[in-house]
Amino acid sequence: MTLQDNIEKIVTHPHLSPKQKSNYLALEAENSLPYVAVSERLNNAMKQGIICDMFEGHAPFKPRYVLPDYAKYLQQGSEYLELSPAEDFDDALNALTILYFHVPSVTNIPVYLGQLDTLLMPFTQGLDAEAIYRKLKRFWILLDRTLPDAFMHVNIGPTDNIICRTILRIDAELQQIAPNLTFMYDPAVTPDDLLFQATSNICQCGKPHIANYPLHADAFDARGFGIVSCYNALPLAGGANTLVRVNLKEVALNANSIDDFFAQTLPYYSQLAFELIEARSAFLHQQSHFFDSFLVKEQLIDESRFAPMFGIYGMAEAVNILQALLPNAAEITTTNVASKPNTGYGHNPDANELGLRVSAALDNIVKSTLVTYGYNGRALLHSQSGISLDKNVTPGVRIPYGSEPDPISHIQALAKHHQYYTAGISDILTIDETVKANPQAMFQLCKGALSSGFREFSANVANNDLVRVTGYMVKRSDIETFKQCGSRTNTTGLAAEAAINTGIFQRQARVIAHEQAPFIHE
C-alpha cells in the first residue's frame, strides 16, 4: 500500500476520532523517512520477526517513556511554563495537569503521572478528608476523560497516608480505565489493612498492581524509580529511550540444540538487539534535539537516567521447543504439550528450570554489555508483555493462555524469574470470581507472591467488566462494541484487535496486547 493509500485510510476511518487520526498520521509521516541505519543481518532478523522495535517509528524523536521529577517541579515551579511553585493542593493538581500535557511518550500521552501521594501530602494542611476526596475525585475523572490511555500510570504507597487511601477509594468507586495504578508494598512500612484495601480493590476493579517496593528500590539509586505503562520499572527523572524486544521462540527455532542456543543463537541475536538499541538511541540522543527540552533545562529529567529496555517474549514457546531438542524428548513435542495441560513450560520442573537458565543467561548478557546511552551504561532487562499483533507467541516469560495452572503453582513456577527483570515483568494471574466474596484470599495470595520474589503482583478477576490487557485496563463492554462504534479511549482499539487476533475472550477473562502500535483497524 502506498503512503497516500494509508493516509487516505486513516483520514476516512469511520471509528477513529480526529485526535486519534492525527496520531496515526504523524506515525505515517515519520515512517515515510528511511529507517535508522542498521546492518544487513539486523535487517534480516527484524524481517523474520526475531528482533522487533515495537513499531516505535523510523526516526525516534522522543523517548519511549519519560518519568519527570514532579516533586522538583512542584517545588520550583517552571520558568518555561511560567509557573511559580505550588502553594496549596489546588495549585499542585493544576500544575501537574499542565505538565502532563508536556510529557511526551511513545503514545503521546504521559505514561507516568508521579508518585501522587508523596507529591500531594505536603499540600494537605488545612484540608479535611471530605475536601481531599472531592478534589481528588474530580482530578481522577479529568485524567480519564482528557488523557484516555490506560498506559498512563499513577504510583502510590508504600506509606499509609490519606492521599493513598483516598485514591484507592475513588479508584474502586469510579471503575475507570485510566489512570492505571501501582501500589508500592513494603512489608516494613505498609500496614496490613492498607494492603488489604488495595487487594480488595483488585477484587472489584482489577487495579491496582502491587509492586514489591524493596526489590525495585534496591535495583535503582536514591533518586528513585517509578512504575509506568505496563509494569516498566524505570529510573525517576529519566526513563526509557527505546524498547527493543527479542522473540525467544524464533531464537529457539534457530538453535539446533540447547547448548547451541546458549552458546551461539541467543548471544548472536542479543548482539543484534544491542545494535538496534544503539542505532535508535543514537538518533534520539544525537539528532532529535529532544534533550534540549525544558524538561532537561529545568532538571526534571536527566539524559543520563535514560536506559534502553532489552525486552524478551515467547519464553514458553522457546523452552518447549528447546526441550523437544533433547535426545530423550520424544514425548515432549509442542503438540502434545498443548493436549496435556500438565506438561511443558509452567508445569514440568525441568522445563521451568530451563526457562530459568534462559533468564539468567539474558541477565548476564544485559549486565555485561555496555551501551552508549544507558543507566550506569547498561540496558535494563524487561519481560515484555506482547503487542496486539502477536500470534502464537506468549508474552514475556508467561505461561501460555488457557494452560495456566492454579494461581499458587503459577506464582511458584515463575517467581524465580522475577529477580532478573529489573525493568519489569508482568505475570497476570486470573482468579475466578469467587474471590470477590473473599478478599482475604486475594490479600494472602498477594503476600505470598511478593514474599516469594514477585516484583509485581497483578490479578484479573474473571467476569469483572474491567479487564486487564497485559499492563492496562479496558472495559469488556467497550471491546464488544468497539467494532461498531469506535472508542473514546486509545487503548480499547488495541485491545479489540488483540481480542480478535487471539480469541482470548473464549478462554479467559483477559486480553493480550501491549503498547501503542501504529496500526488501524479494518
Next chain:
Amino acid sequence: MSKHAVVSQILPFSCVDGPGSRLVIFLQGCNYQCKNCHNPHTISLCDACGDCIDSCPEQALSLIHSQALPLPQMRSQEMSLHGDPIPVNHSPCSSPCSSPSKPHIVWDSTKCSQCDTCLAVCPRQSTPKTSHYTVEQMLEVIYGQRHFINGITLSGGEASLQLPFIIELFSAIKSSEHLSHLSCMLDTNGSLSSTGWHKLLPFLDGAMVDLKAWQQDTHHYITGRDNQPVFTSIELLTQHNKLYEVRLLHIPGITDYEHDVDALVGYLSNLPTETRVKLNAFHHHGVKGIGSTWPQCTQADIARLANQLTQRGVTNIVLPSLYI
C-alpha cells in the same frame, strides 16, 4: 506409624472453602449416595478390577501387585464412628487394601490428559485417579504453600471417613512452628458420631456442615441416609463454638427448605450469630442418574429462598458467588 489417606484431589487455592485462601484436600470415598452428587466418582473406592486400564488413551493406568503402596487406614473401626450404621452399597477398598498381595491401580498423573474416559468406564463409578499420601507427605505439600494460604480444608467425598489421618494431620499442623498459623477446617456431611467429633475437636478450628434437607424423608430420599446425625453434629459443633457454616444446597421442588421454611428458620435462628448460612445452587454439572433430571437452581430461586429466610429473621446468609 504415620496414617495414610486416599486423596482424590488437592486444590492449592480456593476462595469458597472457609475463611481466606485455602488449600483444599479432597479425600476419596463417601458414605452418602446423593442423587445430586456433583462428583459421583468420589463416592466409591476403586477395587482394582482393572477395567479402566485399556480404555486410557494415554497409557496412564497400570496395575501393580506389590505392597509398595501405602494403604488407607479406614473402614471397619472408622465406619463405626459414623452415626448411621446401615451399610452402604459399597464396601470401600477393604479387599485391595487389607491384602497387599492383591493388585492396586497406579495412575501416572504426568501422562494423564484428564479426558475422564476412565471415569465413564468404571463399573463402580469410582476413579483410578487417586493418590495416597502419608501425613508427612501431606505436611510437605502444605509447607510449600504456607505463605499463600490462611489455612487448609479437608473435604471429600466425606473426609471424616478417614478421621485418624485428619486428626494426625491437624495435630501435626497445630504443633508445627511453621504451620501453626494455618486454620484447620473440615467440610462434612455431618454424619460423624459424637465420639468421632470429640477426638477431632482439640485440633479443629471450624466445620462446614451440609444440611441437605430438613425432613428426614427428604434427606433419606436425596442422600440415602437419615439426617438425625447431622442435627446432632450441628448441635455438638455449636456447643464447642466450631460451627463455621451450615450449607443448604437448594434444588427447587426437591429440597424442602421452602416447604418447611418456618421450621427451618426456627432451627437456623438458634444457631450462633457468627455461623454462616451458605446457600448453594444445584446445577447439573457432573450429576448422573435421576438427579440430572431435577430442575437446576437459578439465581432467582436462590433469591426467593434467601428472601424467605431473611424475612423470618435469619442473618448471616451467604449467597453463591457464581451460578453455573
